[in-house]
Amino acid sequence: MKKSKLLLTAIALCCLSLGACKKSTTPGPQGPKGDVGATGEKGDTGPQGPTGATGATGATGANGTNGTNGAKGDTGATGATGATGATGATGATGATGATGATGATGAAGANGKDGVDGKDGNANIQSFLLSNRGVTLTGFTRLAIPAITQDIVDKGIVLVYFRVTGQTTSYYSLPYNETDRSISVSNYGVGYVDIKANFTVASGLDFRVVVIPGSTLGSLGVNHPGLNLRSFSEVASAFGLRN
Numbered sequence: 486m487k488k489s490k491l492l493l494t495a496i497a498l499c500c501l502s503l504g505a506c507k508k509s510t511t512p513g514p515q516g517p518k519g520d521v522g523a524t525g526e527k528g529d530t531g532p533q534g535p536t537g538a539t540g541a542t543g544a545t546g547a548n549g550t551n552g553t554n555g556a557k558g559d560t561g562a563t564g565a566t567g568a569t570g571a572t573g574a575t576g577a578t579g580a581t582g583a584t585g586a587t588g589a590t591g592a593a594g595a596n597g598k599d600g601v602d603g604k605d606g607n608a609n610i611q612s613f614l615l616s617n618r619g620v621t622l623t624g625f626t627r628l629a630i631p632a633i634t635q636d637i638v639d640k641g642i643v644l645v646y647f648r649v650t651g652q653t654t655s656y657y658s659l660p661y662n663e664t665d666r667s668i669s670v671s672n673y674g675v676g677y678v679d680i681k682a683n684f685t686v687a688s689g690l691d692f693r694v695v696v697i698p699g700s701t702l703g704s705l706g707v708n709h710p711g712l713n714l715r716s717f718s719e720v721a722s723a724f725g726l727r728n
Contacts, residue, residue, distance in 0.1 A: 609701055612726040613694045617650045620682035620690065625671045628678045632696045635675050640699025643673050645680070646717040650689050658715040693717055695726065 611632045620626045633643060646656035647668065659680075660669035671681035678694055695717070697705075705712060709723045720726065 609698045610724045610726070611696045612721070613696070615692045615694070617688050618690050618692055619687045620668060620680055620685065622683060622685045625679040625681050628680065628692055628694060629676060630673075630678055630694050630696065631676055633673060633676055633678070637696055637698060638674060640702075642697050642702065643670070643678060644695040644697070644714060644717075644720065645670050645678060646693040646695075648691050648693075650691050656691075656693050656717040658717065695720060 613630055613632065615628050618626065618628070630643075637643065645659040647659065647661070648654055648656045661667065666682075666684055668680060668682045671679040673679065680692070712723055713719050
């Protein structure tokens with residue numbers, strides 16, 4: 486403790502002496518500049534401070550003025566022709582035109598040659614075809630023939646022929662007989678002919694009925710000598726009937 490107090494007293498006396506000297510003496514020349522001390526080590530980076538609050542969004546700026554229109558581009562090539570459209574509906578029929586004036590009467594033509602006289606009574610002979618008919622074992626099959634009148638029943642004759650439907654062979658006359666088959670005319674009267682058979686088929690037979698009036702019977706032998714009435718082809722040829 487004593488040494489410390491003596492040291493402090495000595496320092497104080499020196500300071501008083503120096504102060505007195507500065508007032509009465511000129512300072513000496515400045516000494517040379519000391520060397521720059523070495524740079525100290527860089528200290529650690531301090532922790533990052535908290536992020537500040539986001540500032541308010543600024544107002545939207547005004548829209549800029551529209552730019553000028555660009556130059557017009559070149560015209561493109563013409564496209565291909567499209568497909569032809571569907572045909573439209575037919576329009577309504579126009580009104581009928583007015584009737585034209587009647588033409589002048591032409592000159593009368595020359596008289597034709599007289600035709601050959603027909604054979605007496607042929608025009609009165611009639612033929613009827615009844616297709617795809619059947620026959621029955623019991624009873625009879627009735628064919629309606631309006632041309633058979635009471636005069637035919639009293640004075641004329643009725644011829645009946647048949648063939649299988651769909652064939653073009655000649656007709657067979659009735660009565661017709663085979664080993665186990667027979668078909669015949671059971672009866673005929675005003676407007677009908679009844680067919681009798683010893684078998685039954687529902688259909689498949691064509692019947693041809695020829696009606697000859699009594700006024701023609703007398704001339705058959707004269708105009709058609711040797712005519713076979715059981716052959717429909719001969720009868721049809723003689724009287725111009727459709728076969």
